[in-house]
Amino acid sequence: MVKGLAAIATILLFLVTVYFIVEYYFSQIVTRKLKDEDELFQNQVDKGLIDKDFYESLPKEEIFLRSREGLKLRGIYIEANKDSNKTMVFVHGITVGLTCSIKYTEMFLKRGWNVLIYDQRRHARSEGQYSTYGYYEKEDLDLFINWLVDRKGKNEIIGLHGESMGAATVIQYDSINKYAKFIISDCGFSNLNELLRGKIKDDYGVFLYPVLKLSDLRAKRKAKFKFEWIKPIEVVRKSSIPMMFIHGDRDKFVPWNMSVQMYKSKENGIRRLYLAKGAKHAQAIEVDKKRYEKEVMEFVDEVLNSIN
Known part of the structure; x- marks a missing residue:
């Protein structure tokens, strides 16, 4: 039971972390501070x-x-x-x-x-x-x-x-x-995709594909364009x-x-x-x-x- 709760907590923490990273990259790319x-x-x-x-x-x-x-x-x-x-x-x-x-x-x-x-x-x-x-x-x-x-x-x-x-x-x-x-x-x-891949790798030491993909999906939903275009x-x-x-x-x-x-x-x-x-x-x-x-x-x- 305890192990199960710990696993769930770990997954939730991972998802929340990914969410905030995606939100950060979306804002840095699409709504960057002027x-x-x-x-x-x-x-x-x-x-x-x-x-x-x-x-x-x-x-x-x-x-x-x-x-x-x-x-x-x-x-x-x-x-x-x-x-x-x-x-x-x-x-x-x-x-x-x-x-x-x-x-x-x-x-x-x-x-x-x-x-x-x-x-x-x-x-x-x-x-x-x-x-x-x-x-x-x-x-x-x-x-x-x-x-x-x-x-x-x-x-x-x-x-x-x-x-x-x-x-x-x-x-x-x-x-x-x-x-x-x-x-x-x-x-x-x-x-643009190539540029963003390099920036994510520079920030984290490895290329985090889910971060770029989810940021791209957010851009498609909110701003009506995709990075790969x-x-x-x-x-x-x-x-x-x-x-x-x-x-x-x-x-x-x-x-x-x-x-x-x-x-x-x-x-x-x-x-x-x-x-x-x-x-x-x-x-x-x-x-x-x-x-x-x-x-x-x-x-x-x-x-x-x-x-x-």
Whole structure:
């Protein structure tokens, strides 16, 4: 009797432990805590990543669009050059809003490009409960690009830049792309399931399959997507659009070899790889801003020459 009760207690304790681990991973993946936008902006100003005076001097138009599910999504359009037929769209990563896209815009604005930045669903001033790592976010991106085309015309040269989850978004967008001419992926992952398996193994020393599987089932029930659906590398393999892959060689959040895998898997179209020495996750531009700009603009010039 005592042994039986002890066995039941052990099983219950195991189930409760698994439940809380699953709940933790679900929250870390799908409803990860967001960071304060004002603090992020000031932090980047302090690091010299954003020229505050230059950014505040720019003409800005705030826009709000509605997703297919009715979520209100906020964007900012910066038309610094009304005569330009070139626009860059920047997509931020998880836990941060459009504030973390600003640091990438200056190199384009000063070269006569216009810029569109926006808050992905659930972030900053955009509505939403869950992050789906590009599965639904690619449709949100399509809304903003269509808005841009309605305003500027179908001949607009549109480039996409994504950081981290934003990189996954812009790559997966290519599966429905009609207007974008090139994609820049900064510290993106190649396969979400593979990334999460590695994180669970790092946390516990072994891969706990039930934790990932149950977290995935919870994501399917609550957020209407599955981790196994998020495979940017599969889009890359089929794509012919020019792509650039950027990654810090000290990135432990998203292993740098994932960008190398995607670069190597791209068989059609222009491709470029830049591994930033000494850079951790999403810090390639921070470690060497001049080198980052040089690498990016060489790629962009190559693309523009191919279009012309």
